[in-house]
Amino acid sequence: MAEENQSQEVPVEEVVKMANDALMKNRQLQGMVNDLGDKVKSREIENSSLRTTIGMLQEEIAALRGVNNASEEE
Numbered sequence: 001m002a003e004e005n006q007s008q009e010v011p012v013e014e015v016v017k018m019a020n021d022a023l024m025k026n027r028q029l030q031g032m033v034n035d036l037g038d039k040v041k042s043r044e045i046e047n048s049s050l051r052t053t054i055g056m057l058q059e060e061i062a063a064l065r066g067v068n069n070a071s072e073e074e
Helices: 012-073
Strands: none
Touching: none
16 A cells, blocks of 8 residues: 555656647647637627628618608608
8 A cells, every 4th residue: 555655756857748748738729819819809890890881871771761751751
């Protein structure tokens, strides 16, 4: 039992390799997150522009309907 409780020593080179691997994976994931963030920001800008355009079109349609209703009443 005493043998099972003893901690195993890991060579320093192995610890350094594991740390470097983890750092590389972290950097790759951070790049992916940044890329996705840029894509989301781009879509949000596009959506905002589309909302503005739709709002303007709805106002124009409402104005045209108002003109048509006024001319029909005459």
